Amino acid sequence: MALLVHFSVAFLSVLWAEVWRDIYHMAGHYWKPLQPWHNLHHRIFNPDLEVTNWELYHRSELFNDVPEAIFMVIMGLIGAGIMTYFYDLPGGILGVCYSGSFLVTSLARSRGWLLNTDLTHKPGLFEAPPAPWLVNRAYHWRHHFDNGRAYFGGTISLMDKILGTALSLKGKRVAVTGASGAMGGALLEELKKQGATVVPLTSSGVEGVRWQTGAEADHIELLKTIDILILNHGVNVYGARDPEAIKTSYEVNAYSVWRWMELFFATIETNRDRALKEVWINTSEAEVSPAFSPLYELSKRWIGDIITLRRLDAPCIVRKIILGPFKSKLNPYGVMSSGWVAWAVVALAKRDWRDIIVTINPLTYLFFPLKEFSRSLYFRLFSKR
Numbered sequence: 001m002a003l004l005v006h007f008s009v010a011f012l013s014v015l016w017a018e019v020w021r022d023i024y025h026m027a028g029h030y031w032k033p034l035q036p037w038h039n040l041h042h043r044i045f046n047p048d049l050e051v052t053n054w055e056l057y058h059r060s061e062l063f064n065d066v067p068e069a070i071f072m073v074i075m076g077l078i079g080a081g082i083m084t085y086f087y088d089l090p091g092g093i094l095g096v097c098y099s100g101s102f103l104v105t106s107l108a109r110s111r112g113w114l115l116n117t118d119l120t121h122k123p124g125l126f127e128a129p130p131a132p133w134l135v136n137r138a139y140h141w142r143h144h145f146d147n148g149r150a151y152f153g154g155t156i157s158l159m160d161k162i163l164g165t166a167l168s169l170k171g172k173r174v175a176v177t178g179a180s181g182a183m184g185g186a187l188l189e190e191l192k193k194q195g196a197t198v199v200p201l202t203s204s205g206v207e208g209v210r211w212q213t214g215a216e217a218d219h220i221e222l223l224k225t226i227d228i229l230i231l232n233h234g235v236n237v238y239g240a241r242d243p244e245a246i247k248t249s250y251e252v253n254a255y256s257v258w259r260w261m262e263l264f265f266a267t268i269e270t271n272r273d274r275a276l277k278e279v280w281i282n283t284s285e286a287e288v289s290p291a292f293s294p295l296y297e298l299s300k301r302w303i304g305d306i307i308t309l310r311r312l313d314a315p316c317i318v319r320k321i322i323l324g325p326f327k328s329k330l331n332p333y334g335v336m337s338s339g340w341v342a343w344a345v346v347a348l349a350k351r352d353w354r355d356i357i358v359t360i361n362p363l364t365y366l367f368f369p370l371k372e373f374s375r376s377l378y379f380r381l382f383s384k385r
């Protein structure tokens, strides 16, 4: 037990160091005395993450990265001192050593040595989209070239998740299908509030880009210009079970969603696309809970599984939106309001949740992650890239 406590203190001391790193980083953006040095750090990279001026790079290491590491060491010493003096738990020294390692490498880089330790600024093609917890190159690219007032995480994205700065919607072009429906309309409003430029996609409404199932490929040129595609259209045939109902349910809820997703993936070519593009898919808690509509459940479970399978090697971030009952044409008995649900979806997306669950059913919060984890593991083990 005592060992566990010591390990926990040691682990938390590393987290503590990362929190102070990100606070120092934020100060570099918001606190005038630090701004010139942090601005220098921002100026020295081009969008391919190549250093544009090595002399300035060395200076920015000395006046931006070195002080940041010294600050982490000082805060680590304070934390470790308190834990050792008052509680006789010296594990906090790990955080000090951890911070010290960044001090050594940033000092070395300021002299032109150990340049390969600057992990988040390495040039070259991104091998993966932004990671959910660890800050990889694509995640950090967003901070440099998407919005400098977001994505502050240096090594982990914990602070961004807390502050809601793990996704910036400002200036993003976001397309939403099912735009004339309750959730489509509410999402469009919420996204506009966040500074996004919205592109409604509709199969029947008067405003927006018209599309119909089976003709998704007609919109490939539009998709090239879209940063975030939200696949939200859906249909509920309630208790029907005739061939036409089967066809409609699968065509609208499943196959057209899959086709949109694949088309969107095909537009991802550059580092910028990998870093910025996202697809969000509104499946339903019907993936794991009864919706008292068999064909709705079947079609939503089919597309839910296909997303789980395909996002194992998707070229961009793929978010699932798992909603409980809200009032709409599709569900007149829904108890939540579409406006509130849309607000919650966007708030969780800004915290980089990859599976966004908003429901009144507590079982979904338990069963969905279990199902998603087990299906994903199964697919990973028994399918190939």
Ligand SMILES: NC(=O)c1ccc[n+]([C@@H]2O[C@H](COP(=O)([O-])OP(=O)(O)OC[C@H]3O[C@@H](n4cnc5c(N)ncnc54)[C@H](OP(=O)(O)O)[C@@H]3O)[C@@H](O)[C@H]2O)c1
Residues within 6 Å of the ligand: 177, 178, 179, 180, 181, 182, 183, 184, 201, 202, 203, 204, 205, 212, 213, 232, 233, 234, 235, 252, 282, 283, 284, 285, 322, 323, 324, 325, 326, 327, 328, 329, 330, 331, 334
């Ligand atoms: N309401 C709920 O309780 C609930 C719960 C969980 C998940 N969801 C999901 O949330 C999404 C939005 O549903 P909602 O509740 O907002 O329902 P809604 O108001 O009925 O909106 C659904 C929209 O989907 C589009 N659509 C319907 N039939 C289509 C077709 N044949 N081809 C292409 N588009 C079609 C229509 O928009 P356009 O006319 O603009 O194309 C329609 O307005 C759906 O995917 C639904 O499954 C709903």
